[in-house]
Amino acid sequence: MTKQVKKIICIVCPRGCEITVELEDGKIKSIKGYSCPLGKQYAEKEVVNPERILMSIVKCVGGDLPVVSVKTAKPIPLSRMIEASKALADIAVEAPVKIGDKIVENLLGLGIDVIATRPCHKQKEE
Amino acid sequence: MAQNMLSQKSKPSYGVIEMPDRITKRDYDTVVIGGGPAGLAAALEAREKGLETLVVETRDRLGGIPLQCIHPGFGIHYFKKDMTGPEFVYRFIDKLLSTDIDYTVKSYVNTAKYVSPMEKKLEIITPYGTEIVGTKTIIYAAGARERTRYEIGITGPNPAGIMTAGEAQTLMDMYGVMPGKRILIVGSGDVGLIMARRFVLEGAEVVGVAEILPYPSGLMRNVQQCLKDYGIPLLLSHMVISVKQCNGRVSSAVVVKVDENFKPIQGSEKEIECDTIVIAAGLKPRTKLLESLGAQIDPRTKGPVVNEYFETTIPGVFVAGNALIINDYVDYAVEQGELAALAATKYVDEKGIKIKKPVKIVLGRNMRLIVPQMLTLTSDVLFYGRVARPEDNVWLSFKEIGFKIPQLRVLPSIMIRQKIRLDKLRMLKTDTLTVEVIPRD
Ligand SMILES: Cc1cc2nc3c(=O)[nH]c(=O)nc-3n(C[C@H](O)[C@H](O)[C@H](O)COP(=O)(O)OP(=O)(O)OC[C@H]3O[C@@H](n4cnc5c(N)ncnc54)[C@H](O)[C@@H]3O)c2cc1C
Ligand code: SF4
Numbered sequence: 001m002t003k004q005v006k007k008i009i010c011i012v013c014p015r016g017c018e019i020t021v022e023l024e025d026g027k028i029k030s031i032k033g034y035s036c037p038l039g040k041q042y043a044e045k046e047v048v049n050p051e052r053i054l055m056s057i058v059k060c061v062g063g064d065l066p067v068v069s070v071k072t073a074k075p076i077p078l079s080r081m082i083e084a085s086k087a088l089a090d091i092a093v094e095a096p097v098k099i100g101d102k103i104v105e106n107l108l109g110l111g112i113d114v115i116a117t118r119p120c121h122k123q124k125e126e
Numbered sequence: 127m128a129q130n131m132l133s134q135k136s137k138p139s140y141g142v143i144e145m146p147d148r149i150t151k152r153d154y155d156t157v158v159i160g161g162g163p164a165g166l167a168a169a170l171e172a173r174e175k176g177l178e179t180l181v182v183e184t185r186d187r188l189g190g191i192p193l194q195c196i197h198p199g200f201g202i203h204y205f206k207k208d209m210t211g212p213e214f215v216y217r218f219i220d221k222l223l224s225t226d227i228d229y230t231v232k233s234y235v236n237t238a239k240y241v242s243p244m245e246k247k248l249e250i251i252t253p254y255g256t257e258i259v260g261t262k263t264i265i266y267a268a269g270a271r272e273r274t275r276y277e278i279g280i281t282g283p284n285p286a287g288i289m290t291a292g293e294a295q296t297l298m299d300m301y302g303v304m305p306g307k308r309i310l311i312v313g314s315g316d317v318g319l320i321m322a323r324r325f326v327l328e329g330a331e332v333v334g335v336a337e338i339l340p341y342p343s344g345l346m347r348n349v350q351q352c353l354k355d356y357g358i359p360l361l362l363s364h365m366v367i368s369v370k371q372c373n374g375r376v377s378s379a380v381v382v383k384v385d386e387n388f389k390p391i392q393g394s395e396k397e398i399e400c401d402t403i404v405i406a407a408g409l410k411p412r413t414k415l416l417e418s419l420g421a422q423i424d425p426r427t428k429g430p431v432v433n434e435y436f437e438t439t440i441p442g443v444f445v446a447g448n449a450l451i452i453n454d455y456v457d458y459a460v461e462q463g464e465l466a467a468l469a470a471t472k473y474v475d476e477k478g479i480k481i482k483k484p485v486k487i488v489l490g491r492n493m494r495l496i497v498p499q500m501l502t503l504t505s506d507v508l509f510y511g512r513v514a515r516p517e518d519n520v521w522l523s524f525k526e527i528g529f530k531i532p533q534l535r536v537l538p539s540i541m542i543r544q545k546i547r548l549d550k551l552r553m554l555k556t557d558t559l560t561v562e563v564i565p566r567d
Contacts, residue, residue: 014454018346052355055210055327056328067300069196082327089328118216119212
C-alpha cells in the first residue's frame, strides 16, 4: 500500500484555499481544506488530470483590432496547453467576430472548441 | 462650441465603428470620468436612478483594463460566473449601448472647476473639438496608473525593451505584437504572474519573476496556475538594480539579493540575459484631476480621502474603482461604481450630502490603509482595507463601537471588505473610529 499526500492550491476562486488530498494506491482517501463544493471537485480532478482553460489571441483580418481574444470552451489538459497555444498562432479569422463565436472546432482532437471572448468589429472603409 | 457639436452628427469614424459616441447636452446630473468597469457600472446605475449621465473615456473604446485581460478570473462574485476580462466588461458595454447614456471616447477632461455645490464645469477635449459641459456631480473612475522603473529604483540606460506590464499586455493582447523573446518580469503581484503565463503561452521565454519581498505578493492561485504550471522561476528577495544594453535594446538585467531590510547583499549581484524587462510593480490611483480640484489625497491609499459615499473633500465629486483604492477584483470596482452612483443620486435629490456627525477613521494595529477615511454617520458603511503584514487567527476590530469580526488569516495581498451597519455606528461616542487587527486570544 502506498500512501501519498498532495497539497494543492485551489484556483477556482481568488480565495486560493490550500487543499490536502490523501491518496492510497492512487485512490483518493480524504480531501481536506476546501471551503466549498467547487473546491472539492477541483481537487478530485487536479490530482489525477489537471486541466486549465487556455486563453490566447488569433489574428483578425479587417477588424478594428488586429487580433481577437479567444479561450477554450472547456478546460483542456494542462500538458497540452503550449501545444494548443502554438496551434492557435496560425489561425486567422475575418471580422466581424462576436463574443462566443466558434473560432476553432475540436482543437487538437480534444473534442473542445475555441471561442471568441472579445468582439472584433468590421473596419469601415473611409 | 457646444452648439457646433450638437449639429455635428456625421462625424468622421475613428476606427471603432459600432460605438458612435455622443454628447447631446450641455448640462448633466453626473459626468462619469473613465469608461472602465467602475465607470460603466456607475453610469448604468446613475441612469437607472434617473440621472442625466455622460461618460468620458480617453482611450478609443469603452471597457478599461479588462479589455486587455484575456484570462479568466472576472465576475465570479458579480455574475457568479468565471469570465475573461472582455466577456465581463462587454456585458456592461452592451447594456450601456442599449440605453440613452451619453458617452464620448478619445476624449479627455482637461480641466474641472468647482463653481458651486450644484455646478461643476468641465472642459472636455474630444476628437471633434473642445466642449464645455456643466454637471451637478462628478464620478471619477479613471483607474490607476502603473508604477515605472524609476519609482522602483532601476537605474541605467533606457534602451528599447523596458515597459510596464499594462503596455506589454496592450501590445500583445490587443494589437498582436510580441514585446520580446526572453523576458524578465519585475514584481510578483497578480499582474506580473498573469503576464508571465501569457508570455509563455505566446511562445516567449520568461527567464524569471523578480520579487523584492520574501514571499510572492500575488494570490496563491496565480502562483500555481501562472508560474508553477509552466516552471517559471520566482526570484524572491531579489531586486533589479540596473539594465544593460546592446545596440539600443535591453541585453541583460542586473539583479541582487536583498536582506530582510531590503538592503542589497554584497557580492550577490548577477546578470540575467534578457531582451525585455516588464515592470509589474504595482498601481497607483490616478488623481491628477482630483488634485486640481483641490481634493485631499491620502498618503496611504494614494487615492483621495472620501466619506462613506465615496465623496471626496470636494462636495459632489465622487470616486470609484482603482482611482479610489487599488482593488484585487473587478467586482469591487463595479460595486464602488454602483455605490458612487447611488450617492450621486442622493446628492442631486437632496442637494448635497449632509453630515450628521463628522467621524475620522484611524488606522490601528496592523492596518495599512482603508477607505472611507471619514464618515458622516448617515448611512451603512462599506470598508475596504489592507493589512500591513500577514497574520493568523485575529479579530478585525472597530474599537470604539466594540465590534469585532473573527478572521482566520489576513494577508496584504487580499483586500478586507467589511460592511458596518448604521445602527452599530450610532453607538459611537467619540469623533474617531479605530480600525485594527488584534490577536484572538
Ligand atoms: C493584468 C491584470 C489582471 C487582472 N486580472 C483580474 C482578474 O483576474 N479578476 C479581476 O476581478 N480583476 C482583475 N484585474 C483588476 C481589474 O482589471 C480592475 O479591478 C478594474 O479594471 C478596475 O476598474 P476601473 O474602472 O477602476 O479602472 P480601469 O479598468 O483602469 O478603467 C479606467 C478607465 O478610465 C480611463 N481614463 C483614465 N484617465 C482618464 C481621464 N483623465 N479621462 C477619461 N478617462 C480616463 C482609462 O482609459 C480606462 O478606460 C486585473 C488587472 C490587471 C492589470
Ligand atoms: S475551495 Fe471554494 S472557496 Fe476555496 S478557493 Fe476553491 S472555490 Fe474558492
